[in-house]
Structures are given as C-alpha cells and as structure tokens.
Amino acid sequence: MGALRKALLVGALLGAGAGVGSALFVLVSPGEQQKHAMLKEMPEQDPRRREEAALTKQLVLATLQDAAATQENVAWRKNWTVGGGRRSA
Numbered sequence: 001m002g003a004l005r006k007a008l009l010v011g012a013l014l015g016a017g018a019g020v021g022s023a024l025f026v027l028v029s030p031g032e033q034q035k036h037a038m039l040k041e042m043p044e045q046d047p048r049r050r051e052e053a054a055l056t057k058q059l060v061l062a063t064l065q066d067a068a069a070t071q072e073n074v075a076w077r078k079n080w081t082v083g084g085g086r087r088s089a
Contacts, residue, residue: 043049
C-alpha cells in the first residue's frame with residue numbers, strides 16, 4: 001500500500017511540475033506579432049548581409065575546389081594568399 005501511495009504521489013508531483021512548466025512557457029513565449037517583428041530585425045534579413053554571406057560562400061567553395069584540384073596539403077600553407085608553400089611545423 002505504501003509503494004502505491006508513493007508512486008501516485010511521485011506521478012502527481014511530476015504532473016504538477018509539467019503543468020507549471022507548460023504554463024510558464026505559454027506566458028513567456030512571444031506572440032505572432034512579436035515573432036514577425038523579431039524576424040524583421042534579424043541580420044540575415046538585411047540585403048547587404050545576404051550578399052556578403054553569398055560572397056563568403058563562393059570564396060569558400062572556390063578555395064575547396066582549388067584544394068581538391070591539387071596534391072598539395074593546403075593545411076600546411078604558410079601564406080594563404082599565395083598558392084603553394086612549404087610545410088611549417
């Protein structure tokens with residue numbers, strides 16, 4: 001009888017905790033209008049930032065293609081602005 005009572009008490013406490021957590025989440029989470037306002041203010045929405053990110057991706061892709069086309073270990077380049085180089089320890 002004591003084990004059943006203890007199990008019911010633990011279940012009730014867990015349920016109450018989940019209920020309180022859910023209620024707090026509903027109270028704290030922003031509404032639809034606030035979500036739209038926050039999305040408009042994000043840096044990714046700025047056209048200049050998007051162009052800069054696209055250029056960066058293009059440069060990274062070009063570097064990876066260059067590295068794939070050569071047998072050189074590009075991780076050991078001393079000077080990244082010049083193709084080739086010697087291994088530095």
